[in-house]
Amino acid sequence: MSDGILFKAATLSDGTVTDIRISGATISEVGSHLKGANETVIDATGLVALTGLVDLHTHLREPGFEQSETVLTGTRAAAAGGFTTVFAMANTLPVADTAGVVEQIQTLGERAGYATVRPIGAVTVGLEGERLSAIGAMANSSARVRVFSDDGKCVHDSLLMRRALEYVKTFDGVVAQHAQDPRLTENAQMNESALSSELGLTGWPAAAEESIISRDVLLAEHIGARLHVCHVSTAGSVEVIRWAKERGIQVTAEVTPHHLLLTQELARTYDARYKVNPPLRRDEDVQALRRAIADGIIDIIATDHAPHPLEAKECEWDAAAFGMVGLESAVPVVQTALVDTGICDWARVEQLMSLKPAEIGRLNGHPSSISAGQQAELAFVDPNSRSVFDINRLKGRSTNSPYLGMEFNGAVVHTVHQGYLTLRDGELVDEQIVAECSKLSQHEGLSS
Amino acid sequence: MRHLLSTKDLSREQAVSILDVAEDMAETQLREQKKLATLRGRTVVNLFFEDSTRTRISFEVAAKRLSADLINFSAKGSSVSKGESLKDTAQTLQALGADAVVIRHSSSGAAQNLADAGWINAPIINAGDGKHEHPTQALLDAFTMRRRVFGGNSRGVALDGLRVVIVGDLAHSRVARSNLWLLRTLGADVTFVAPETLVPFGARDWGANIVHDLDTAITEVEPSVVMMLRVQLERMQTSYFPSQQEYVRNWGLSDQRMQALPEDVVIMHPGPMNRGVEISSRAADSPNSSVLEQVSNGVSVRMAVLYMLTSGDRGEK
Ligand SMILES: [Zn+2]
Numbered sequence: 001m002s003d004g005i006l007f008k009a010a011t012l013s014d015g016t017v018t019d020i021r022i023s024g025a026t027i028s029e030v031g032s033h034l035k036g037a038n039e040t041v042i043d044a045t046g047l048v049a050l051t052g053l054v055d056l057h058t059h060l061r062e063p064g065f066e067q068s069e070t071v072l073t074g075t076r077a078a079a080a081g082g083f084t085t086v087f088a089m090a091n092t093l094p095v096a097d098t099a100g101v102v103e104q105i106q107t108l109g110e111r112a113g114y115a116t117v118r119p120i121g122a123v124t125v126g127l128e129g130e131r132l133s134a135i136g137a138m139a140n141s142s143a144r145v146r147v148f149s150d151d152g153k154c155v156h157d158s159l160l161m162r163r164a165l166e167y168v169k170t171f172d173g174v175v176a177q178h179a180q181d182p183r184l185t186e187n188a189q190m191n192e193s194a195l196s197s198e199l200g201l202t203g204w205p206a207a208a209e210e211s212i213i214s215r216d217v218l219l220a221e222h223i224g225a226r227l228h229v230c231h232v233s234t235a236g237s238v239e240v241i242r243w244a245k246e247r248g249i250q251v252t253a254e255v256t257p258h259h260l261l262l263t264q265e266l267a268r269t270y271d272a273r274y275k276v277n278p279p280l281r282r283d284e285d286v287q288a289l290r291r292a293i294a295d296g297i298i299d300i301i302a303t304d305h306a307p308h309p310l311e312a313k314e315c316e317w318d319a320a321a322f323g324m325v326g327l328e329s330a331v332p333v334v335q336t337a338l339v340d341t342g343i344c345d346w347a348r349v350e351q352l353m354s355l356k357p358a359e360i361g362r363l364n365g366h367p368s369s370i371s372a373g374q375q376a377e378l379a380f381v382d383p384n385s386r387s388v389f390d391i392n393r394l395k396g397r398s399t400n401s402p403y404l405g406m407e408f409n410g411a412v413v414h415t416v417h418q419g420y421l422t423l424r425d426g427e428l429v430d431e432q433i434v435a436e437c438s439k440l441s442q443h444e445g446l447s448s
Numbered sequence: 449m450r451h452l453l454s455t456k457d458l459s460r461e462q463a464v465s466i467l468d469v470a471e472d473m474a475e476t477q478l479r480e481q482k483k484l485a486t487l488r489g490r491t492v493v494n495l496f497f498e499d500s501t502r503t504r505i506s507f508e509v510a511a512k513r514l515s516a517d518l519i520n521f522s523a524k525g526s527s528v529s530k531g532e533s534l535k536d537t538a539q540t541l542q543a544l545g546a547d548a549v550v551i552r553h554s555s556s557g558a559a560q561n562l563a564d565a566g567w568i569n570a571p572i573i574n575a576g577d578g579k580h581e582h583p584t585q586a587l588l589d590a591f592t593m594r595r596r597v598f599g600g601n602s603r604g605v606a607l608d609g610l611r612v613v614i615v616g617d618l619a620h621s622r623v624a625r626s627n628l629w630l631l632r633t634l635g636a637d638v639t640f641v642a643p644e645t646l647v648p649f650g651a652r653d654w655g656a657n658i659v660h661d662l663d664t665a666i667t668e669v670e671p672s673v674v675m676m677l678r679v680q681l682e683r684m685q686t687s688y689f690p691s692q693q694e695y696v697r698n699w700g701l702s703d704q705r706m707q708a709l710p711e712d713v714v715i716m717h718p719g720p721m722n723r724g725v726e727i728s729s730r731a732a733d734s735p736n737s738s739v740l741e742q743v744s745n746g747v748s749v750r751m752a753v754l755y756m757l758t759s760g761d762r763g764e765k
Pocket of ligand 1: 178
C-alpha cells in the first residue's frame, strides 16, 4: 500500500488533464507533471477519471441465492464496472431485516475487498409488507444502515408506508420504494400496451408505478420525510416527480441504464433476457427519462443488477425470472445513451453515478471530487474504446445480460478502491491480492 | 415457411396457398380411401403442455391421414421446473428424430421459444400459445368462410370485402388475435364486439373496428360472418363483467339477435360452446352455423400445414 500509484495525464470530469497520486487510501496529490517516486505509474492519457461509482441498487443474492451471485462475485462485477461501493438490496434469504444479517453482508464485503458493500435493510419483516422490520437495530448496528427498501416488492399499504417514512426519518435514513401497485400488476409480464396484447403477455400498466409514486410523494410531503424512488420507468412518473420537486418535496429518483436504452419491442423475441421489473417501456418513455436526466428530475443512475442462473431465463417468458445483470455494462450503456447523445457530460455522469448516490445513501468517506486529501475511490473510463459487449465482459456469476452481442462506446479500464487497484487494464486484480489489500487498508483505517 | 408460429407473419400469398392446399386435402377426404402416403416414415409429435382434446385429436387425425408416425407427448403438470422441461423435452424430441412438432402451451411465446432456441431443428407448428396465437384455428376459420361464401370457386380466392364480427372475450383470446391478423391479410373487415373490459388493451392501435354494442354492430356492419367466442364464467369473479345474465343479455347470440342478422350470415364458434351463454342452441344448430364444418375443415387445414412444412426437401431450406 505504501508504494502508492501515480496516474499520469488523466482527464477529470471537468476536462482538466492532470496527474493523480495515491498514497495509502487517499489521493495525496493532484497536479501536472508529478514525478514518479517508488510507486506504480500508470499512463492514463485519454482516460476520464471519475470518483468511484456508487450503485444504490444491487442484488448481491448472498445469503441464500449463491447460485446466482455472492458478495464476492457481485463485487468483482462491480469493480469491473468501475464501482467502488454497492448498496446491497435486502431480498436475500434470510431477508436483510435484522442487525445480524446486515452485519454479515457488510463483513463479507470487507473480506472480499472489491468494493464497499453497504447493506440495505428491509422496510418490513420478511418483505411481507405487514409490519416494520428491526429498522432501529439495523441503523444502530455496525453496518449503520441508512437505506431501507422492500425492493422486489412494493410497500403498498398506505399506512405502513407512512409509518416507514416517519420511522426511518428518525435515523436519518431513506425509504427506497419499488413503486408497483401489486393488484394492478398481478402476473404482469411486460409493459401494458398494444404490443403486450399482441404478444399475449399480461400487461404491467404505467399507472401501477405512477399511482404509487404519486401517493408516496404526498406522504413524504405531509410528514416531511425523504423518499427515494427506485428504477423510475415511465414518462408519467417523471411528471409526478417533477411536480413533487417543484413543490419542494424531498424526493430523489433513480433510473436504470436499461430503461435509458432498451424498449419493449425486445419482448417480441420472447427471449427472457429482456424480462425485467419494472418492464422495458416504450421509446417515448426512454426519451422522457433521458430528458429528465438533462432536466435534473432524475437524480441518479442505479443498475438494479439482478443476477439469475441460466435455467431461470432459458425458458418460457412467463416462467422466467425478472431482472438483468447491469454492473459491468453500466458505463458503456450510459455513455451510449447519455454522453454520446449530448445529454450529459462526464461531470454530470459523475454526479449521477457517484456523488449523488453517495449522498442519498449517506455514504461516509466517499470523495466529493478528485482532489488531494479525498479517499482514493476512482474509476478510469476510456471513452474512445469501441467494442462488442461479449460474455467475457461479465465478471459476476450470472450471464443474464441483455447487451451480449451489442456494440458500445466506452469501457472501464481501471478501478481504485481504498487506494488499491481492483481493476487494471480491464482485468480484475487477483482475489487474494485484493483481499490482502482490503485487510491492510482496514487495519490502517483503525490505527489512524 | 419454416414454422407456423403466428398468422401475423403470413403473407397473403402464403395464406391463400395454405387454404388451396387444404382444398386439395379436403378433396382427398371425400374418397373412400382417405389415407395418403405423403408423410410415410415421418414422425409428427403432438406436444401438449395444456389440455385440448379437440385440437390434439384434429392434429392426430391429420397426421394419420398423411400416414405419418404420431407421438402424443403430454407434458402437462411439471409446472415447478416448467422451463427446464420445455428445453429438455425439445432436446428429447430432437434426439428421437421428430420431423415436426405441434406444440400447445399455456405460455405465450412457447412455440417461438421452441423455434428459436436451437434445441430442436424440426418445423414447429403452434397449436395455441397462451393468449398469443392459434394460427391453425384462424386458417380453418378462413377456410370455412371461403367455402361458405365461394363454394366450388374457392381456390385462389382471398376474403376481400367480407365483414366479420367477432364477439366475446377478445382480451384473453388467441383465436381472436390470429383471426384478426389473417382476416385482414386476406382483405376482410373485422369488427370486435365486447365490453371494454374484454377488449385487448391497445387494440384500437391494431386497426380493428371496436364496437361495444352487439345490436349496433349487427345493424351497422351487416356481417357476412359472426364468430362467437367462448366466455369463461370465472371472468365474473375478476370483475370483467358483473353477471352471466348481464353478459348474455348484451353479448349473447340469442334467438332474437339471430332474426336481425342477414339471412346468409355464417355463424361460427371455435368450440367448445357454452350453449345458452354466448350462443343460443337455436343459433348453434341453425343452418347458418358452421360449427361442425369447422371441425372437419380443421383436419384438412392441419393436413395442409403438416404437408407443407414437413414433406419433401428436408435440409434444403
Ligand atoms: Zn425493484
